[in-house]
Amino acid sequence: MSSAPLLEVDSLRVEFKTDAGTVRAVDGVSLSLAPGERVAVVGESGSGKTVTALAVMGLLEPPGNITGGDVRLDGRSLPPLPDNEYRRIRGRDIAMVFQDPMSALNPAIRVGAQVAEAITVHDPSVSRAAARRRAVELLERVGIAAAAQRVRDYPHQLSGGMRQRVLLAMALANSPRVLIADEPTTALDVTTQAQILELLDSSRADLGLSVLLVTHDLGVVAGHADRVVVMYAGRIVEEGGVQQVFASPRHPYTRGLLASVPTANGRGSLTPIPGAPPDLSQVLVGCPFHPRCAFAEAQCLDAVPPLVELADGHCAACVRAREI
Amino acid sequence: MSMRVGDESGRARAESMDAGLLAPEVVPTIAAGQWQTALRRFRRHRVAMTALAFLVFMVLACYVGAHFAPSPTEQHLTEPPSGPSWSHWFGTDELSRDELSRVLHGGQVSLRVAFGVAILSTVLGVVIGALAGFYRGWLDELLMRFTDFWIALPALPILAVVVSIGTIDLGPLGTLDLGSPFGITLLLSLLLWGSIARVVRGATLSLREREFVDASRTIGASNTRIIVRHVLPNCFGLIAVNATLVVAEAILVETTLSFLGFGIQPPTPSWGNLLANSIDNLEDQWWLTVFPGLVIFLTVLAVNFLGDGLRDALDPRQPVRA
């Protein structure tokens, strides 16, 4: 890689203290995002992918806490920053788009005002009129027709797809360098999803953004990411270039996922992964995937397998990665 | 989990019927198995636990302790009223009756009335609220306007007037003395069910939209079964919290009523009429006002804290306050 990573997550650990015990939601996750790169973080519920995204944005709330590791933007460590400094970074350098656009937008404020707020929060010198003009521009840029009129709409007057575009406009308002999108299309219809993903791609190209795409949808990863990071039970189990990982998955979980996903281009039968994800409030012995793994052996119980590089940039956390 | 934005059946339903839909999270349903968690959370709520202990102590004192106190009616007319002493912890009143004992006996009456009101008004409020919330439409309108009417009524003047009617003849059911504790309980229940009805209606409106209600319909459950077996059990926490508030309210209303002379009549002691007798002599015999007043205040406070604790314990999203 020619350039230093723009965003770095280094051995991140996040814990949640609940009534039922301490849940280790993220347990030693490291990843990096280079300028202009699209990295997808894939996992199912409980994998820790959303918590990772929230930790990067500094949006973790108690009972969740970063208990280890670091998050660095341009080499600068973020977690120790005081709240007001983190706020300056949020929305300006790193922006985030969430899954459910309805709950991310204030239902009582017109959308134009919310986009304008995203601008003035980071640059108070901008006049209200100028911010509003810019808001209209941004709404046009994200493909909202008749933006000048829609600026005055309330969120409930817009469809799900349009609300997500508004969120995107707010995220891109200050030309951030990193965009974190947490399941940005999961709550949307498939045709709207295609529109939003295309918008993400074109925005990225226009602005030179780096995108961290958190999703459970392998199809979205295949079409819209350069590198993929597969998470399971709070850890990374496989990572690499999208072509590499999909063509020859080296971790049993990744293989299982690919074999169990229904595909529109048809494959015949589905092979499900037996069992269910582990309870993260319990201490896990050995590899967290071994109870469901078709390749599990005695040595899988010894220790958590480390992430080992198998080929250029392609790593897997499985002691049998080379064999399978 | 994927929630289809704008799911058309939900949206259509919302648009076709009066909204007032609360998001499912607003009515936190407690699975029966989560009672242990709720209990654990409650136990950690120190203020509520103290309040509970105090209330238990109050009840024990009023019923059991009263046995050991001197008779509340025993009079020593020769002795003047005296302040707190070792033989009379709360002092004596103008008829030289032991004040502590009168407070305890008065407590029996006041607490009985309060709990009775809580139970009766809860039953009334739940039935009305559930019917209104479940069936909606004209029944809802009718019941809610009816509820609004009752809530708007000024309780004290109405009660004062009604109680002064005295005894009414119910024909085959016998006679009812409206000034008796039982009569007051009935009257107060009739006046205080409104807030519970509103709360239960809101919860029912929300719960009836949940998929498990639809699921019950598909397996053939009748409306009655759905309300009784599915909706109401999921409101239980909400009802419990509101019932404690009614207890507090009932104590205060009964006390005020009796204080004004319209409630429990002497010689039956109640906290309210104890205050009525004593207020004129506040300067000379402060103990006759302060002790009953203190007891009322602490009891109502404790009930409110208990309600707080219940609410916090049953709300799964709240961090437990120590």
Add this chain to the structure above:
Amino acid sequence: MTPILAVDGLVKHFRAEGKGVVHAVDGVSFAVDAGETLAIVGESGSGKSTVARLVLGLLSPTSGTIRFTGRRVQMVFQDPYASLDPRMTASAIVAEPLVIAKRRSHVKTRVPELFGMVGLGTEHMARFPHELSGGQRQRVGIARALALEPDLVVLDEPVSALDVSIQAQILNLLAELQSRLALSYLFIAHDLAVVRHIAHRVAVMHLGRIVESADTAELFAAPAHPYTQALLSAAPVPDPEVEKARRRIVLRGEMPRADDPPSGCRFRTRCWRAQDRCAGDEPALVDPGAVGHPVACFFPEVPSPA
């Protein structure tokens, strides 16, 4: 052979306060044969969930007929958590249909049998929904639906709310149950990929109407209606090579509102093949011969001769 379910001209309009009429379902006709799975695919606003509820009798139609020749219809719901009463144990939930039908005596034998059928063990019977995983909850929902031995099961997006690795488990379970118990399924979905693995026939709905209906293989191989083509094109495929190579159809604009559908063909505002004629008449759902299955389009894509 009479189909087990025949729906004809089904219409459901909702009166929206101040906003006119929501045409949730506007003239839908289809049939399900015994032992087969018909999938109804559509996005939000298509009316597919309303159709499910109409078939179940949870809603009453504005007009149209629903003819069911079997003994019982049951339903499996989308959200495995919301469709189970949080205060009941799993066994109580599964037993309830039997209790309501006054077959309490059957409960002791039937409930464990049902649990076994859906792949749950006796240890799950005393658990509450919040103590079960999403996949297990959905199995409970399926067991409940099977309690009264239905002939037809309506499944409203039964796997949408489940994790990907669990979806496959449930889909396989449903297929197995179908062959074992000779069930017919009406499978409502938004996900074409899922439908491909479980349905014999597919009907595509758009804004209250069926726009195309065909055998599964045929629909996927040669979709004739532009909306179907767009849906297929938009469905992401977990294969980077395929994703790079495919021709993506990205629709313009938004789905029209159900209370104000466009004149003529309801898809024309987003359709790249739309012409003047499309704004005038509404295309009927017929097989124009060249296509081989019913399509509601004036300019359907005709499969090129092999």
